[in-house]
Amino acid sequence: MEFRVNKNCFHQALSAVGHAISLKTTASILSGIKIVANDNHLLIIGSNSDIIIEKAIPGMIDGVRVLEVNDKGSVVLPAKYLRDIIYKLSDDIHVKLNANHSVTIKSAEIVTDLNGLNSGEYPDLPLLDDAVTIEVRSEEFLEIVKQTAFAVSNSESRPVLAGVNMTFRDNVLSCVATNSHRLASSELSLETKVTGSFIVPSKSLNEWTKLMNEGEDIVHIIISKSYIGFKSNHISLFSRLIEGSYPNVMGLLPKDPKTVIAVDTDQLIKGIDRACLFARGGRNNNVHLEIVDCTKLRISSNSTECGKIEEYQTIKSIKGEGEVSITLNGYFLMDALKVIKEKEVKLSISGAVKPVLIEPGNGAASHFHLISPVRSS
Amino acid sequence: MEFRVNKNCFHQALSAVGHAISLKTTASILSGIKIVANDNHLLIIGSNSDIIIEKAIPGMIDGVRVLEVNDKGSVVLPAKYLRDIIYKLSDDIHVKLNANHSVTIKSAEIVTDLNGLNSGEYPDLPLLDDAVTIEVRSEEFLEIVKQTAFAVSNSESRPVLAGVNMTFRDNVLSCVATNSHRLASSELSLETKVTGSFIVPSKSLNEWTKLMNEGEDIVHIIISKSYIGFKSNHISLFSRLIEGSYPNVMGLLPKDPKTVIAVDTDQLIKGIDRACLFARGGRNNNVHLEIVDCTKLRISSNSTECGKIEEYQTIKSIKGEGEVSITLNGYFLMDALKVIKEKEVKLSISGAVKPVLIEPGNGAASHFHLISPVRSS
Numbered sequence: 001m002e003f004r005v006n007k008n009c010f011h012q013a014l015s016a017v018g019h020a021i022s023l024k025t026t027a028s029i030l031s032g033i034k035i036v037a038n039d040n041h042l043l044i045i046g047s048n049s050d051i052i053i054e055k056a057i058p059g060m061i062d063g064v065r066v067l068e069v070n071d072k073g074s075v076v077l078p079a080k081y082l083r084d085i086i087y088k089l090s091d092d093i094h095v096k097l098n099a100n101h102s103v104t105i106k107s108a109e110i111v112t113d114l115n116g117l118n119s120g121e122y123p124d125l126p127l128l129d130d131a132v133t134i135e136v137r138s139e140e141f142l143e144i145v146k147q148t149a150f151a152v153s154n155s156e157s158r159p160v161l162a163g164v165n166m167t168f169r170d171n172v173l174s175c176v177a178t179n180s181h182r183l184a185s186s187e188l189s190l191e192t193k194v195t196g197s198f199i200v201p202s203k204s205l206n207e208w209t210k211l212m213n214e215g216e217d218i219v220h221i222i223i224s225k226s227y228i229g230f231k232s233n234h235i236s237l238f239s240r241l242i243e244g245s246y247p248n249v250m251g252l253l254p255k256d257p258k259t260v261i262a263v264d265t266d267q268l269i270k271g272i273d274r275a276c277l278f279a280r281g282g283r284n285n286n287v288h289l290e291i292v293d294c295t296k297l298r299i300s301s302n303s304t305e306c307g308k309i310e311e312y313q314t315i316k317s318i319k320g321e322g323e324v325s326i327t328l329n330g331y332f333l334m335d336a337l338k339v340i341k342e343k344e345v346k347l348s349i350s351g352a353v354k355p356v357l358i359e360p361g362n363g364a365a366s367h368f369h370l371i372s373p374v375r376s377s
Numbered sequence: 378m379e380f381r382v383n384k385n386c387f388h389q390a391l392s393a394v395g396h397a398i399s400l401k402t403t404a405s406i407l408s409g410i411k412i413v414a415n416d417n418h419l420l421i422i423g424s425n426s427d428i429i430i431e432k433a434i435p436g437m438i439d440g441v442r443v444l445e446v447n448d449k450g451s452v453v454l455p456a457k458y459l460r461d462i463i464y465k466l467s468d469d470i471h472v473k474l475n476a477n478h479s480v481t482i483k484s485a486e487i488v489t490d491l492n493g494l495n496s497g498e499y500p501d502l503p504l505l506d507d508a509v510t511i512e513v514r515s516e517e518f519l520e521i522v523k524q525t526a527f528a529v530s531n532s533e534s535r536p537v538l539a540g541v542n543m544t545f546r547d548n549v550l551s552c553v554a555t556n557s558h559r560l561a562s563s564e565l566s567l568e569t570k571v572t573g574s575f576i577v578p579s580k581s582l583n584e585w586t587k588l589m590n591e592g593e594d595i596v597h598i599i600i601s602k603s604y605i606g607f608k609s610n611h612i613s614l615f616s617r618l619i620e621g622s623y624p625n626v627m628g629l630l631p632k633d634p635k636t637v638i639a640v641d642t643d644q645l646i647k648g649i650d651r652a653c654l655f656a657r658g659g660r661n662n663n664v665h666l667e668i669v670d671c672t673k674l675r676i677s678s679n680s681t682e683c684g685k686i687e688e689y690q691t692i693k694s695i696k697g698e699g700e701v702s703i704t705l706n707g708y709f710l711m712d713a714l715k716v717i718k719e720k721e722v723k724l725s726i727s728g729a730v731k732p733v734l735i736e737p738g739n740g741a742a743s744h745f746h747l748i749s750p751v752r753s754s
Contacts, residue, residue: 085651102684115684307490311488
């Protein structure tokens with residue numbers, strides 16, 4: 001194996017696939033990055049047991065030559081050392097594989113020898129023979145992930161809840177995530193004949209959003225029996241699917257809320273953020289919401305140790321009963337509000353013990369959020 | 378106690394004095410910030426057992442009223458809560474002390490009650506009756522601190538080495554710091570009749586540099602029996618001095634070096650930085666320097682586990698013997714090089730087991746650095 005590569009391209013690729021590499025791994029081969037030099041491109045691969053990221057460096061980018069392969073081959077090199085050393089070298093980098101899986105890296109007057117491992121010991125990419133592929137506009141896909149993935153469960157007691165339930169049906173992709181105290185749901189129209197439901201680890205989705213730049217147009221979603229893949233231009237991420245069946249959560253949607261109010265989204269975020277300061281000591285981050293005189297929303301929280309806070313915000317419109325109070329986990333409410341881009345947000349309250357529905361205020365919502373109240377002590 | 382204050386001024390003051398507050402303190406009064414409202418200014422005070430920071434907020438800043446005191450008084454409030462809540466409020470902040478040392482903070486429609494403590498329990502500022510004061514140009518003082526404070530010892534076995542030895546004599550301030558493997562020394566001319574030598578904790582000096590903005594002209598250094606204070610405009614820092622006698626280190630300066638070379642400072646920093654990548658596994662971060670053919674400096678390091686690196690840099694001038702090699706702790710060398718602003722750096726080598734002298738290359742050095750070699754295995 002021997003090639004010359006542009007420093008920035010190489011470093012960028014190493015950083016991207018580095019996202020998949022855990023420093024805590026016990027398998028030393030997985031603390032490495034696999035480099036494959038083919039005739040006209042490099043493949044850079046990083047992996048842990050759940051996620052595989054593969055980045056390709058082509059010969060030319062925007063008409064400029066960034067890679068020249070003299071000799072095909074492959075090797076696995078220690079991820080952290082390789083990334084650090086490439087970062088500290090100058091533009092033109094020359095890599096040559098020696099015997100014993102070590103490589104010599106030359107750049108200007110600097111010569112580095114790096115001990116590597118046999119690339120034959122590196123785990124294979126998942127077989128995707130039976131896979132189907134769906135095309136989605138990248139920006140819309142990132143949006144639907146952002147609107148839902150935060151709501152998964154961090155607890156290990158129900159593994160399916162650590163994933164986002166992605167369902168393709170009738171040219172609609174729907175994503176649902178819940179930790180059984182709050183739920184986020186979002187839908188996206190697309191064109192596909194694929195029908196099916198899959199549970200995708202939220203970690204994999206979050207990694208994918210980090211890898212994407214704004215410029216990407218289309219993401220190809222590749223689904224096989226136990227893997228899902230995302231592919232866009234020169235980068236791919238493959239993730240194991242979570243096995244099991246996802247609970248049916250749609251029955252939780254309140255059908256006939258007692259009170260529906262609209263408030264300013266940004267103001268409400270700021271108010272809840274302040275109330276959380278005093279709520280964070282408590283077990284459930286209790287923030288109290290109360291409608292006062294049908295015109296004001298009172299936001300408050302208190303901590304016996306530190307003190308208390310209260311404020312009043314203007315209700316922009318109200319339907320239904322005028323005397324309502326409810327206690328919510330302030331952080332759950334903040335999470336939901338933060339993915340609402342619209343100026344106004346609509347809260348539908350069905351009583352002190354029933355889930356609150358949170359939606360964008362314009363009514364044309366493709367996503368909504370449910371939060372179960374905390375029982376006030 | 379009752380006052381109105383501009384949010385930004387208040388928050389900035391709380392952040393500044395917050396530097397002195399340790400969250401790990403066992404004395405709950407020291408996890409608080411003391412606020413004293415006087416007729417025409419606020420004093421905001423934070424402290425741990427070693428450092429006290431005091432910031433004053435005057436009534437007017439640049440012709441704009443930022444403070445109005447209605448009622449004098451004082452209280453101690455929990456630092457973290459107070460800073461967080463003030464940060465999340467709007468411009469105009471109204472603070473009023475209630476019974477039981479709680480305060481009510483109002484800002485627009487937001488009302489907060491914060492539980493505080495009796496300010497009478499807060500430790501007094503150090504008595505500075507016998508103090509002398511020295512004026513130094515702030516920028517020059519920060520420079521001399523930056524050139525030396527990094528070199529102190531982190532070990533607790535010799536407490537005096539955790540401080541910078543500041544000596545005033547014959548209108549010169551000299552600062553020396555060492556961890557017994559490396560030493561940094563710098564001098565500054567000033568006008569003072571004070572003569573004496575003091576050991577100042579490097580932590581206190583570092584905190585002071587963080588508090589200083591570029592705009593400050595003069596720093597007043599106040600020295601009493603067991604305290605040193607720094608004062609500039611509206612901010613003061615008081616620090617306990619370290620007791621004990623500082624070792625005499627000036628005898629370590631090499632008198633007749635075998636070889637003196639000059640190299641490009643920036644290039645050398647980059648080369649040592651690269652070599653450190655492979656040195657960090659070892660016990661002493663061994664980086665090898667070798668003069669080759671009187672014209673090249675070979676920089677190298679190796680790790681049996683990971684690999685090795687070597688590079689050659691151009692020697693700009695050389696005096697004395699042409700065949701020299703030495704092994705240094707790469708991080709110590711980097712630290713010294715980083716405070717050298719000059720384009721060229723001079724290394725004076727007296728042999729493989731004697732300290733290397735590192736100085737700015739222009740010869741008019743007010744500061745120098747010594748690093749003891751590592752004995753090569």
